[in-house]
Amino acid sequence: MSALKVMVCDDSMFVRKKMKDAVAAAGVTEIIEAADGQQAIDKYKAEKPDLVFMDIIMPVKSGVEALTEIKSFDSSAKIVMASSVGTQENLKEAILAGAYDFLQKPIANDDVAKIISKASK
């Protein structure tokens, strides 16, 4: 069982479900959802999650825009970027914007569990 509060942010209902299942399988019980970058910012401010899994390609506000904004008011935020486009360019952009880690889609439960374990330490 993990005491972390985790937020999953993806515009796809299907990916949010898969991600929530993976996070719950890693022992997390407190899971928040957001469906776009703006919702992620608003919910982050309200809920202060310990760890965020954030999709990059989203409507309204992209994942990288949301990451940059959240880091501007909470530099210690742990935000893992997720994308189907695992190019060096995307990885570099996410790291430069302050991402905690990078996950390539489709998400593997093992990778989610490893990140949760790392963030718990």
Next chain:
Amino acid sequence: MFTQFFGNYLLHQQLVSPEHLSEVLQSMKSTRLKLGVLAINAGLMTAAQVEKAHDEQQRVDKRIGDVMVDMGFLTKDQVENLLRTQPAGHLLLGQALVDNGYMTTTQFEQALNSYKQENSLSDADSANVSDDTARKLVTHFYNFSAGSNTSYMTGYVSLLFKNLIRFIGDDFTPMDARAVSGTLSDCIAQRIEGGLSAITIIDADASTMIEFASRFAKEQLTDADEYTQACVSEFINLHNGLFAVNVSNDTGVELKLEPQCYYDNLDISELSNACVIPVCFSFGTVNFIISM
């Protein structure tokens, strides 16, 4: 992938009916042993390792055997030996057609030899389709030379068929491409921007869309609702993501994917350099409309 294009050839030659081909392709699903099962059976890999390799293969555009070698689970020789114990897909297709009385052995042999000759394919090409062979099959089957992005289009469509096999299933037959026209209803699209401007649209009737989504999500869905749309959207997103990675690795050109959209009505008559690629699965036909 050879099996699917060869299936189309048999249809074109009127050697088999669409109904018989679909029936046989579906029945093959249960008879064909996957490389992972063969490796477990030979005591070379554990089930957990096979699962890990399958997870990894969904994120890289590589054959499962190559992924298993990269991950250190098997050597190249072991992969080759295992594949040798497994009859190639098109041979199983032939066996099933002959067993069901839909073709004679002689008809099958003649058709196979003609198809290989027309496509300049060797026995090795048909047994284990490499990237080059996949591109050769697609180039020969579709005429993309009219557009300016022929090379991108060939790579994109080759990858599409590999991803359909990877994420949905191998019981399909690619059909001839046709020109775009008219308006689509209830379809899903994703745009690619950056070094290439493209759009891909997935169109199918409601029951086909539900089955396609069910296979992708690995859960049985029953309604053509938002969740079904999200599953189909994620397939297109993963496919486009892998394409963007290939293009970035091969040419250094960076592509940007836009969020996927659902349209209840979409006029496609104005799309440039576009075509419809129908893919006939045992559960229905899925149309891929590609403009690039």
